[in-house]
Amino acid sequence: MRSFVLNDFIEYDPQLRVRKPILKVPTVVSEIVCYEPGQSTATHHHPVQDEIWVVLEGHGEIWVGEERLAVEPSSMIFIPAGLRHGLVARQDSRLVLLFIKSPGIPEAVSSAAPSGPGSTASAVLPTPASKLRLEVTDIQTEARDVLQVELRASDGGELPAFEPGAHIAIDLPDGKIRHYSLCNDWRERDRYVLGVARSPQSRGGSLFVHQGLRKGMTVAAAAPRNGFPLDASAExxxxxxxxxxxxxxxxxxxxxxxxxxxxxxxxxxxxxxxxxxxxxxxxxxxxxxxxxxxxxxxxxxxxxxxxxxxxxxxxxxxxxxxxxxxxxxxxxxxxxxxxxxxxxFNAPTDDAHDGVANRKPFTIELKRSGRSLAVPADKTVLEILEQNGLRVVSSCREGTCRTCETGVCEGTVEHRDYCLTPEEQRESKTMMVCVSRAKSERLVLDI
Ligand code: FES
Structure with a gap:
């Protein structure tokens, strides 16, 4: 038997939440995590480990799947393997949590769940590349309702290079993925700078950045991508x-x-x-x-x-x-x-593709599992995948952000997105499953 005095593990850092391992054996791991007000754990999931959170001190908010919950001392939350979850300490309160995960096998925390036949958790597709951990190092008011946000690697290292026109996709602590263009000099490798406007139609992203994002917080982000490249040969x-x-x-x-x-x-x-x-x-x-x-x-x-x-x-x-x-x-x-x-950054409101009358039903075949699913005229491929337990990573859901890009193996795509280049649409190696459909009766997707 081993016993521990949990108070001995409590320690805060104004820059970053503090994690202190307590126990690590093959059947279970446990640690204490201490948050200063506003510090957070970004949305993530554990592919095979169930997790229990016990709130020892303080107040915060957690989200597990679609559910949000205010937590206070003595709260206990059970998070089954595969469910996306995250947490933020209230702005006026420190927070101390005891985490217990089982089994205790080493496991990389991932934003993707396993996919393919035999998976126990529902799949998350497409599988994102490993994420960057970025610290918010500066926030300034740039103009009315516009913030300038500076991000640096939380380990102080060099960041992946980017080109003018590139953006990064950030996992916000509320579980949403949002895309922000980079506006600093493309030669800088030590920081990314974003401009974020408060949108009156915000579905949570810009509102969170304006109201909840604070200096010292860390966020996960995918490496920069460029869907708006500059043609260097222009006069x-x-x-x-x-x-x-x-x-x-x-x-x-x-x-x-x-x-x-x-x-x-x-x-x-x-x-x-x-x-x-x-x-x-x-x-x-x-x-x-x-x-x-x-x-x-x-x-x-x-x-x-x-x-x-x-x-x-x-x-x-x-x-x-x-x-x-x-x-x-x-x-x-x-x-x-x-x-x-x-x-x-948003889809045109007068889109000629709009209206169910302009859509026809078709079938998608999922290459990795061999499953066939019908896509009726009034549903998108993304909705059908989600209805069938396949959780696809998505963000804008209107064909502008490229988050739901999915490989196409066979069939003819009717591209309805606003992010692939004309050449990429001609090649048709991928499609945005949130809006694009099929011209052929069947599409085989690389899922
Ligand atoms: S979710 Fe943004 S393009 Fe599909």
């Missing part, structure tokens, strides 16, 4: 940004300046106070910056004069809200489509 660049769409554009402008490329920017905002990174833009110099403020000019931004006068060798990069993107698309209809590039 010159026209950037059209709306609202928080300035973030990937800012990184592109830094690249233009470093490489001596001519550029011009039209930046549309609802009011001048909402214009983010204006000071940074003024110090970058080089190209011309036109700020359009709806309230000052009593009208929305008109892209026609900008595109009418754009020489053919100029590549156009656009990122902004859906109505602005639709207006730009219309105004750019006369141009070579290969010279006009879009990054959507």
């Amino acid at each position: 010159r660049y026209l950037f059209l940004a709306g609202g928080i769409g300035i973030t990937p554009i800012l990184a592109m402008i830094r690249w233009c300046e470093a490489n001596g490329r001519p550029w011009r920017l039209a930046y549309a905002v609802r009011s001048a106070q909402r214009g983010a990174f204006l000071e940074t833009l003024s110090t970058i110099g080089g190209g011309s910056v036109h700020l359009h403020s709806d309230d000052r000019e009593s009208c929305v931004f008109d892209p026609i004069p900008w595109l009418a006068g754009a020489p053919q060798g100029e590549h156009v990069y656009c990122c902004g809200p859906a109505p602005m993107m639709a207006a730009i698309k219309k105004a750019a209809a006369h141009r070579d489509p290969g010279t006009v590039h879009f990054e959507y």
